[in-house]
Amino acid sequence: MAVKVYGAATSTATVRVLLCLEEMGAEYELVPIDFFTGEHKSPPHLARNPFGQMPAFEDGDLILFESRAISRYVLRKYKSSGPDLLRDGSLEESAMVDVWLEVEAQQYDKAISSIYIETVIKPVFFGGVTDEKVVAESVEKLGKVLDVYEARLSKSKYLAGDFLSFADLSHIPYTQHIIASPHASLFESRLHVKAWWESLASRPAYKKVTAGVPTSK
Amino acid sequence: MGSVTVYGPPISTAVSRVLACLLEKDVDFKLVNVDMAKGQHKSPDYLKLQPFGQVPAFQDEHATLFESRAICRYICDKYADRGNKNLLGRNGAGPAERAQVEQWLEAESQSFNPPSSALVFQLAFAPRMGLPQDPAAVELNQAKLAKVLDVYERRLGESRFLARDEFSLADLAHLPNAHYICSAGKDDMFASRKNVARWWEEISTRLSWKKVVDMYSAPPA
Numbered sequence: 001m002a003v004k005v006y007g008a009a010t011s012t013a014t015v016r017v018l019l020c021l022e023e024m025g026a027e028y029e030l031v032p033i034d035f036f037t038g039e040h041k042s043p044p045h046l047a048r049n050p051f052g053q054m055p056a057f058e059d060g061d062l063i064l065f066e067s068r069a070i071s072r073y074v075l076r077k078y079k080s081s082g083p084d085l086l087r088d089g090s091l092e093e094s095a096m097v098d099v100w101l102e103v104e105a106q107q108y109d110k111a112i113s114s115i116y117i118e119t120v121i122k123p124v125f126f127g128g129v130t131d132e133k134v135v136a137e138s139v140e141k142l143g144k145v146l147d148v149y150e151a152r153l154s155k156s157k158y159l160a161g162d163f164l165s166f167a168d169l170s171h172i173p174y175t176q177h178i179i180a181s182p183h184a185s186l187f188e189s190r191l192h193v194k195a196w197w198e199s200l201a202s203r204p205a206y207k208k209v210t211a212g213v214p215t216s217k
Numbered sequence: 218m219g220s221v222t223v224y225g226p227p228i229s230t231a232v233s234r235v236l237a238c239l240l241e242k243d244v245d246f247k248l249v250n251v252d253m254a255k256g257q258h259k260s261p262d263y264l265k266l267q268p269f270g271q272v273p274a275f276q277d278e279h280a281t282l283f284e285s286r287a288i289c290r291y292i293c294d295k296y297a298d299r300g301n302k303n304l305l306g307r308n309g310a311g312p313a314e315r316a317q318v319e320q321w322l323e324a325e326s327q328s329f330n331p332p333s334s335a336l337v338f339q340l341a342f343a344p345r346m347g348l349p350q351d352p353a354a355v356e357l358n359q360a361k362l363a364k365v366l367d368v369y370e371r372r373l374g375e376s377r378f379l380a381r382d383e384f385s386l387a388d389l390a391h392l393p394n395a396h397y398i399c400s401a402g403k404d405d406m407f408a409s410r411k412n413v414a415r416w417w418e419e420i421s422t423r424l425s426w427k428k429v430v431d432m433y434s435a436p437p438a
Contacts, residue, residue, distance in 0.1 A: 102284030
């Protein structure tokens with residue numbers, strides 16, 4: 001039976017889950033949740049995601065929320081049919097995957113999401129005005145984070161080691177939008193970060209999922 | 218068993234998250250203080266352990282790690298047979314149970330942590346550091362945290378702990394920030410919600426957490 005993802009291509013967290021499903025060749029159905037009609041706050045969706053956010057996920061009786069938790073579940077469920085992106089079989093490798101997943105969630109995400117929220121979400125979804133001061137601060141923060149990434153990626157091909165992992169893929173949803181913006185220079189000016197991004201963006205799963213994602217370009 | 222070293226001051230919320238996990242798992246460790254007032258966390262030697270210059274860092278004979286929630290996961294995996302064996306769900310219980318714990322661990326990280334961290338800074342650390350409090354930031358983050366606690370109130374009416382009927386890493390992850398918020402006089406946020414109050418009472422009185430709080434007032438090593 002196909003699993004279901006309740007969300008939208010415009011939701012970066014939904015994209016995270018879709019990337020994992022595509023990488024593992026899983027059969028799934030994307031059930032669209034309409035942000036503009038407030039469907040994500042409707043009782044049926046709140047029953048799946050009590051925080052009223054996207055995505056939610058359904059596998060038979062199991063309902064999950066939080067994209068990184070859903071993604072881990074997906075990567076384990078379909079482990080035999082795709083790449084080993086969690087490295088559960090190795091204590092040290094899985095630890096490095098977890099470290100860089102937390103870095104993505106705690107350091108990277110906070111800086112890059114602010115840029116996306118101010119320059120796209122606010123004006124397009126809320127009819128608001130971009131706060132350029134917040135953008136400038138976030139760009140500076142992201143630059144500092146990317147300096148650490150540049151140093152890391154000069155020592156290993158991917159973030160957790162010389163192997164691709166979910167830690168790398170988890171960066172795709174927001175980065176996709178920033179790469180399509182004038183702030184792409186943050187990535188293009190750092191040699192190893194640039195190569196790392198190009199490697200991720202060349203993957204078939206990336207191309208398939210992001211083809212359905214509107215960017216500001 | 219190899220030697221575990223944790224770097225950082227115990228009063229740091231992220232450091233104490235790791236200490237709580239080690240104590241739950243009955244894993245011995247050495248705690249090495251990092252003097253943040255003197256900028257030791259930004260020293261070249263420390264940056265080799267933690268390239269973002271934050272605490273904690275963690276070392277054992279196999280790995281050098283950072284990010285408290287990643288360290289906790291490693292401790293649960295590496296010491297699967299020690300102490301509390303069910304922090305990531307029961308062994309052999311299947312992927313759904315683990316996924317439930319992961320889900321609420323992410324909820325702590327994504328929904329609870331941002332507003333509660335901001336409140337911890339404003340209410341507990343700014344005064345300690347002689348920095349002015351920002352009443353607007355307190356009000357904003359209190360309102361955000363209230364919404365999260367409303368979700369928790371409903372959830373904890375269905376389940377004894379967040380992920381399942383037994384204490385898990387998802388509950389543990391909340392201990393440091395919630396402790397500081399309650400100690401700083403905002404305990405009404407927890408006490409006024411019947412199920413949240415019950416849950417907080419249960420998790421904050423665990424022996425492992427009491428030992429961590431004792432370390433807050435111990436003289437630095």
